[in-house]
Amino acid sequence: MKKILRDKRAIILFVLPALLVYVIFAIYPVIMSGYYSFLEWNGAGEAKWIGLDNYKSLFFENTDGFTDALLNSFVLAFLSVFVQLTLSLILALAICHPRVKKQEKFYRTVYFLPAIVSTVIIAELWKKIYHPSYGLLNGFLSQIGLGSWQREWLGDPKTALIAVFVPIIWQYIGNHMLMMYSAIKGVPGELLEAAYIDGASYLQTCFRVIIPLIKDMLIVCVTFAIVGSLKVFDLVYVMTNGGPLHATEVPGTLMYSSIFMKNQYGYGSAIAVFIVLECVIFTFASRWVMYRMFGDDSNRQDVRRRGRKSK
C-alpha cells in the first residue's frame, strides 16, 4: 500500500476523477462568473464588455440594497458563531456525559436529524410553525396567555429576518454537534480519568480538558459557520424569497433575483464573484485570527515530531 501511495501515477489516477468533478463543477463556474461579471448581458442577446462597471454599481452606486443584504449575512454569521456553535457544543458535551452513556446513540441521532432533512422540507415546516392564522407559534403564545406577542412572523419586515434565521441556526446545530462529538470522542480516555481521579467535576473536565483538546475542531466549526452564513441562500429563498420589502435579503437571494428576475446576468455574476471571494477571505482570516488567539496545536505537534526526528 505504501508503495502505491509513493507512486505518483497512482496518486494522479486516483485524484483525477475528484479533481475533474471539482474543476468542472466548482472552478470552471467561478471562472466563468468572473468573466460574465465584466459584461452587460441579459442572458439572451449580445453581451457588451463593460469592465468593472458592475462592481462599481455593486459597491459605489448601489440601489438594490446590497449593503443591507451583506449586513444581514454578517448578522447571521454572528448568530451562527455565538448561538449555533454554543448550543452545538453544549449538546455535544451533554451527550458525552458519562451518565447518558446508554442514551448517547439515541440523542446523537435525534440532534443530527435536522441536518439530514432537505432544506425545502425544513422551510415548509417552519412556515407552518410561523403561519399567522394557524401556526404553532402563535397558537402556543395564545395558549399561554401571551396573545399580545403574536406576530405575522414572516410577513412583517420587523420580525421576518430573525424568523428566518432561527431555522437556519437550528438546522445546522446537529451538524456541528456531530463534528464536536467526534472530536470529544477522540480525547484520550486516560486524560479524562486523570481529571476525575483528581476530583474534577464533569463541568471542570469540559473546560479544563475537553474544550482545549478539541480546539482545532472548534476552529473548523467556526470557519464552516461563518462561510455557511455568508453564502446562505436556499432556506431564505424558500421561506421569504428575500422579502417582505427586502427585509430578509442576503447576497445569495440578491444574486438570484438579479440574474433570474431582472435578467442582469453580468451584475448578478459580480455578486456571485463577491460571495466567492468573501468566503475565501473570511476562511483564511478567521483561521488566522483564531490561531493567533488560541495557538496552533497542529504546528506545535509538527515541531515536536520534527524535534523528535532530529534527536
Place this chain on the structure above:
Amino acid sequence: MRKRFVSMFLTVSMLSLMIFGCSSPSGTNGTDTTDTNVSDSSDADASDSAETITLTYWDGWADADTEPTAAAVTYALAEWEKEHPNIRIVADHTTSTSDGYKTKIKTALSADEAPDVFLMDKGSFAQPYIDAGKLLELDSYLDGKLDGMKEGVMETASSNGKIYGVPFNMHVNGIYCNTELFENNQISYPTTWEELVDVCRQFRQLGITPIAMGNKELWQAIQLFEPMMLSEAGYDYCLGAINREESFDSEATVKAAGIMLELAKADAFSKGVAGLTFTEGAAEFAQGTAAMAICGTWGLATFEGDSVAVDGKVKIIPFPRTADSTGTENVLQAGPYEYFAVNPSCEHPQEAAEFIVFISQKISAYCFENGLGLPVWDMQGAQTNSALFQQALDEAATATRFMSGWDFYFDSDVTVDYMNLVSELLLDQTTPEEFAAQLQQANSK
C-alpha cells in the same frame, strides 16, 4: 503479486464507480419534475423506422392538483400520440411554483440547450430571447393553420409583425366573493372602490378576513392595483405610461395608490399577506374563512369540488370602478399569458409547428369544457361544465377592452421594482405621492 492485485482491484473499483456514477439513471425525476415519454420507449424501439421523429417538449405544469392545466396537457399529448404515431414527444413537466420553470427555461435558452418545443411567457419575458433569435419565427410554418383562432390572440405571440408562438388559452381576473358570508352578514357586493374599502372594514369588524391574498411572490398585489389604475386613468394613459410616453408621477397614480393604502389601513388582507404564497392565500378563501379573493380563471378550479368548503358559494364580480367615473370604458385584466414556442435549432420545425397548433387546440377545448381557461380557438357549440367558469365568461363578455398584467409589458428589472413598490402600499409603508414618484423613477431607468 499481491500488491499488484490490490492496485488492480482499486483501479477497477474506481472505474466502475465512475461509469455507474456518471450514467444517467433511467426514470429518475427531480422532486418537482416529471418526464413523460408519450411513446413508450419499447414500442419506439420496435417500430424505430427512418420516419419516426422525436420532439422534446417542456412545460411548467407538473402537478395536476395545484396546476390544473397539467391535466389538459396530459389529454392533449395522449391525443397527439393517437393521431401521430410517427412523431414521438419526449415531454418534461416542471412546476411553476417559486418560478421553477421560468428559471429552468431561461437557463436553457441562455445556454442554447432549450428543447424543440417549450412553454414561454409572453411580453417582456420572451422579448430578449426573440431579439436574440432564440425563438423560431413561425410565419412560414403556420400558413393556413391558424384559421379559427380568435381575433387578436396571435398578437400575444408576435413581435414586429412576426409570429413566434401559439397561445392556447386566456384568463380573466375578477373578485371572487363568498356568497354565504356576504348574505349571512347582509353586506352588499361592492361596485366602487370606496364601497370595497367599506365592505372590508365591515368584514374585519366581524372577525372575517376581507380579502384572502398571498403576496410572497409579489404578483398578487399588482392584480388588485392595476384595475385601480385602469379605472382611475384609463387604458390609453396606463399603456402610455408603461411605454414611457406618459408619466406615472400623476394625480391618477396618487389616487389609485391612495385606494390601495386605504385598503391596507382597513386591514383588508390576510394576516401576514407578505409572507404567504398565492396558494396559501387562495386556500384561506377556499376554506370559507375569507370573504373575497383576487383571482383569475387559472385558479378557479381551487374553488370548486366536493372537498372545497366554498363549492357552489362563489360569485365572481368585476373589479369596482371609481365613484365619479362617467366613462363607458370597461377594461378587464385578461388575455393569453403564455404560448408554445419552437427552438430555431429544432431539426423538424414543420412537425414542431403542427404539434404546437394541435396541442393548443386540444388544451384550449379541454380548458374550456372543464372551466380552466377561456378558449383562444372558436368553440362553436361547446359547453363548459363549470358554473363558476360560466360566470367568468359572462364577466368577460361585458368588457370593452382587455389588458394583461403589467409585468408582461415592463422590462424585467422595472417589473421587480414595480412589484416591490406595490408591496410597500400593501404593507402601508409608503405614501401615494412617494409611490407615484418612485414608480416613475423606476420606469425611467
